[in-house]
Amino acid sequence: MAEKTIDNNQNVENSIAKREETREPESYITPVTDIYEEDKGLYMMVDLPGVDQDGLKLSVEEGVLTIEGHVKRSDNKEYLIREFEPSNYYRQFELSEAVDQEGINAELKNGVLNIxxxxxxxxxxRTIEVKFS
Amino acid sequence: MSVWNFLKEMDQLQSQLGELSRFGVRHGLPRTCFLPGVSARHFPMINIASDDQKIVIEALAPGLDTDSLKVQALNNRVTISGEKAKVNVDLEKFHRNERSTGKFSRTIELTTQIDPEKVTAEYSKGILTVTLPKAEKAKAHNVAISVK
Structure with missing residues (x-):
C-alpha cells in the first residue's frame, strides 16, 4: 500500500488562506500507523489522541483513503511543562485494487482508529457468449 | 516500552527517509520524521498545568488497556503506569509498524505538596487527565494589610 502526500502547490495555497482567517495557522501532524495483513483483508490502527467523533473525517476518493482528525483546542492554561500540543492529524494512503472499498469499516476507541x-x-x-447469425 | 530491535529501527528510518523525499523543503519536515526509535520514545508525553487550587497533568496515551492503567499519588509525586496492548500478529504480516506497545511507567515529581486523597483521574479520547488538588498548606493565602 503506497502512501500519498498532499501536493506541494495545493498546500501552499491552503496555508496562506488559513493564515488570513485564523490567528494562528493550523498545524497538522502525520499520525503513527500500524498496518497488517490477514487473510480477510488489511487492518489499520491509527493513533489519534484527542480526536472525538465530530472531529474525525474518514473518506475514500479515487482510491485514496484520507484520515483527517481535528482536535478542539482547550482554553489557555498556565503550563509548567509542555511536551505536546493538541494538533490536527492528516494522512493519506493509496489503496490497491485488491481492497473492497464498499466494505471498509472503522471504529474509534480510546484515541485509536481501527480500520x-x-x-x-x-x-x-466470465465466458462471453457469441451470437451466431 | 518495547525491546530494542535493530532491524525494525532501520526499517522505520528507511521509510521515514522515503517519506521525506516527497516533501518540499519549504514546509519543513513532516512532524513524524526522525522519530526516535520505538524503544527510545518518551511515553507518555505529558503537559502539566497549574493554578492556585490544583495541578493538572495531561498524558497523551492512546489505546491503553483501561484495566492496566494505574495512577499513584504521594505527597509530591505522581506515577502513571499501564500497558499499551500488543497486537498478536506475526511481524511478517506488518506493512507498517510505527506504533510502539508494551508496559510503561512515568513518575513526575512536583514542586508543591498535593492532597493524595482528592486526586481524580479520567481517561477519554486517548488522553489521561489527572487532577491533583494542592494541599491546604501549599495554597496561596491572602494576607490582610492594615493601613495606619
Missing part, C-alpha cells in the same frame, strides 16, 4: 479494509472478491472468470 478494516476487506479484500475484494477475486474477479470471476
Amino acid at each position: 478494516f479494509l476487506p479484500r475484494a472478491k477475486a474477479v470471476q472468470p
Whole structure:
C-alpha cells in the first residue's frame, strides 16, 4: 500500500488562506500507523489522541483513503511543562485494487482508529457468449 | 516500552527517509520524521498545568488497556503506569509498524505538596487527565494589610 502526500502547490495555497482567517495557522501532524495483513483483508490502527467523533473525517476518493482528525483546542492554561500540543492529524494512503472499498469499516476507541479494509472478491472468470447469425 | 530491535529501527528510518523525499523543503519536515526509535520514545508525553487550587497533568496515551492503567499519588509525586496492548500478529504480516506497545511507567515529581486523597483521574479520547488538588498548606493565602 503506497502512501500519498498532499501536493506541494495545493498546500501552499491552503496555508496562506488559513493564515488570513485564523490567528494562528493550523498545524497538522502525520499520525503513527500500524498496518497488517490477514487473510480477510488489511487492518489499520491509527493513533489519534484527542480526536472525538465530530472531529474525525474518514473518506475514500479515487482510491485514496484520507484520515483527517481535528482536535478542539482547550482554553489557555498556565503550563509548567509542555511536551505536546493538541494538533490536527492528516494522512493519506493509496489503496490497491485488491481492497473492497464498499466494505471498509472503522471504529474509534480510546484515541485509536481501527480500520478494516476487506479484500475484494477475486474477479470471476466470465465466458462471453457469441451470437451466431 | 518495547525491546530494542535493530532491524525494525532501520526499517522505520528507511521509510521515514522515503517519506521525506516527497516533501518540499519549504514546509519543513513532516512532524513524524526522525522519530526516535520505538524503544527510545518518551511515553507518555505529558503537559502539566497549574493554578492556585490544583495541578493538572495531561498524558497523551492512546489505546491503553483501561484495566492496566494505574495512577499513584504521594505527597509530591505522581506515577502513571499501564500497558499499551500488543497486537498478536506475526511481524511478517506488518506493512507498517510505527506504533510502539508494551508496559510503561512515568513518575513526575512536583514542586508543591498535593492532597493524595482528592486526586481524580479520567481517561477519554486517548488522553489521561489527572487532577491533583494542592494541599491546604501549599495554597496561596491572602494576607490582610492594615493601613495606619
